[in-house]
Amino acid sequence: MLKLSVELPRNKFVISVNMNIPENRIYCLYGPSAAGKSSILSVIAGFERGYQAVRLELDGDLLALQSAATKSPVFVPAWRRRIAYLTQATPLFPHLTVEENITYGIKAGRIKSGASQAQSPSGSSLLLVKELVQRMDLHPYLGNRPRQLSGGLIQRVALARALATSPRVLLLDEPFSALDWATRREMQDLLLEFQQRLGMSVVLVTHQLEEAQRMANEIGILDEGRLLQEGDAQTLMDAPISWRVARLLGYRQCIGTANHCFALHPERVALSAMADAPAATDVPQATAAPDVPHITAATDITQATEMGQVRETQGITLRGEVLSTCLHGGRWSAKIHFGLPPGWVRLRDDTALYSGTEGEPPAAKDFVMEVDLPPAHSIAAGRKVEGHFLQIPEVRV
């Protein structure tokens, strides 16, 4: 459990937050640029000491304590906290090879947890390094210098280097925002995998809603140094507590009275009581475009799947089981398990897949892919479709 409460003056506002992050969870700080997100990470990491008051506790250890009332302030320095830190452009140590970079923490760091103190680096930590290297496909680059690597690769090595020390908490400051779409997905999956395997808390800072929704168990919306609302992705999207929050979540219009407000997203509707909603007169009735359907009932799922069949025009429609769903901005994306028909398959994004080897009679193959659901599905589907079968017309053979 990571507990933080801090008062940290910045140029234009004072960051004042109170956060509790349970063990083994991914907590995401989401908000616009310059909202104070990175400063909070710096406080947790132990780099920032310009606070007026702080109380930081990790699994019962007091890491930092300072306030006007405290007589004996506490400050555990960064190198004794076992809190790793990764930013958007984390540099590797340029004079070390990839391998030396990854093993740097376990070889140079003397401060270990009580359990691993007896072991030399040749013990479990080297095993972890081996696993990280293998899982992240870093074998071919172990002898390379950082300047020979691409940006995505550097970030992968930096992640491996941070994970190799098996930190209690991993702090991520927009770690993947400089990467291309596919690499970002890959890194996110690697992170999720190792977070679960190593069992650590993660604090992720991002200004991308999709990333927050995909990664986080809990999202805290931060603006101008204040936590406006905390909750899981679904709760936030369904019931933003204020118009300010709704806007940060991508809602564009608010229709209604001050007490109740329909917030309109390009792909969503939320009905919520928002105290700070603009007066109804501000929004001309004409722009309250009624082509946004307001349905969220579970019964609509069948309707939606049928719509998919109806819209199908060419090729065959794949029928797959929805393994999990995840908010993606205002839409939903779903992990769908298909039994691929034999032969070549061409997907909408022009990825070519081949199930079965050439020359042999092709066999059906299991295949899981992530698909952004079209709006019609999105509104109907939501989280309720898990375990149901869904047909995606956009995936064609």
Add this chain to the structure above:
Amino acid sequence: MNEFFSDAPEASAAGYGRRPASIGHWTVALIAILCASFLLLPLVALLFHVQWQGLLAVWRQQGLSSLGLSLYSALVSMVVIVIFGTPLGWVMARGHTRLWRTVEYLMLIPLLMPPLVLGLLLIYFYGPYGVVGQLLAHVHLSATNTLLAVIMAQIYEAIPYYVFSAQGAFQQIDEIHERISWSLGVSPWRTFRRITLPLAVPGLTVGLMMAFARAVGAFGAVIVVAYYPHTLPISVWIALQEQGLPSALPLALLLLIISLPLPLIAVLWRRRHA
């Protein structure tokens, strides 16, 4: 100051490529070439005027002992300069308080002070009637006309060059490297040894070589505090005074050969690996 010492690779001129040659362009080129020749021609002239036949003889007769002294004292100075100058350069680069900013500006004074004035100050402070000089006398040491005096004068002339180079070298290393190292559980001292220092070594080497050239060639301060024993620059001066240019030139050439190559190599090596 730091731009000069940090030896950063020049900004790319790609944006200025292929301008049409104009009169102004040629004028600038001409002035630049004139200036470069102005700086280099005397050296070429020296190479032409030295009498190569008697060179070795002159070196053996007059140069050897003072050369040995110059090298020995410069080496000792270098050791002292590295030990004391590196921490100062580091705090000037990393210390963000007003104290260290002030120290940085104050360090410009010894750097810019004329060596002759520096020598007078040294005599005043370390000489037989100076504050520290009297303390030294208690332990039977003297900082005038001794090896100690030579070394002290060399350190005073050379250390600012090393300190500012070290500052530049440390400043070029992004502090994020140190923070990341801490977050991986590595203490500041180990971080300095394993990350900061190795990354700073090229810059420190250039600074040290510059300081070495200054120390070997130190004259103004040295001649005031230590006419004896003769270092190489002072031997050059004496030869010029007593025997004239023909016997001074070979010694001057020897001084060049000793003090120039190391800094040149260090700078070229740094450029290559920047």
